[in-house]
Amino acid sequence: MEILSAGLTTLLIMDPLGNIPVFLSVLKTVENESRKRKILIRELLIALIVLLVFLLVGHYLLKWLNLRQEAVHIAGGIVLFLISLRMIFPTEKSILGDLPEGEPFVVPLAVPLLAGPSTLAMLILLVRSQPDRIFDWLIAVIGAWLVTSLIMLSSYKLYKLLGKRGLIAMERLTGMLLVAISVQMLLDGITTYLSIIPVS
Secondary structure (H helix, E strand, O other), X not given: OOHHHHHHHHHHHHOHHHHHHHHHHHHOOXXXXXHHHHHHHXXXXXXXXXXXXXXXXXXXXXXXXXXXXXXXXXXXXXXXXXXXXXXHOOOOOOOOOOOOOOOOEOEOHHHHHHOXXXXXXXXXXXXXXXXXHHHHHHHHHHXXXXXXXXXXXXXXXXXXXXXXXXXXXXXXXXXXXXXXXXXHHHHHHHHHHXXXXXXX
16 A cells, blocks of 8 residues: 555545534533634544554554464454444444533544544554555555644634535545555455465
């Protein structure tokens, strides 16, 4: 996977456009506009830290668990497939559940909306598949985070421009793209596994 492809995939999984309504809903109790912006910047930075930590040390966890690359590919494809299906066919119940009152901190904006399980699994998969390209993956993750940050910081303007229906349509389109990516991940994992099985 190339840097651009990895960055675009990470960006799609982070789903900044789909997260705009949730961000606006969570921050609606904060009346001061400058305070909202500070909270948003803080949560974006926390999400970046979480992403970088998993990128740098997450693969060691898999190594400790003695998981093979093919298993990670297949598992990552299954998780991403389920996430993408939920984007296309959302449930009425919020994935966030009951949120605590007051100013948000870490949860739910940084984690799990931006640095969620599917995004973290994708980062671990990247490093696990090609650990010698860690600097390429760093560039891809930081690039995806920068684009996400620009979108989230412009969330109020984008919401007015696209409207709720427009954002829903964008999320459905993102879900369709992620379905294709998840299927490719599954096929890659299965193909690699079958190629290393000894022929009797």
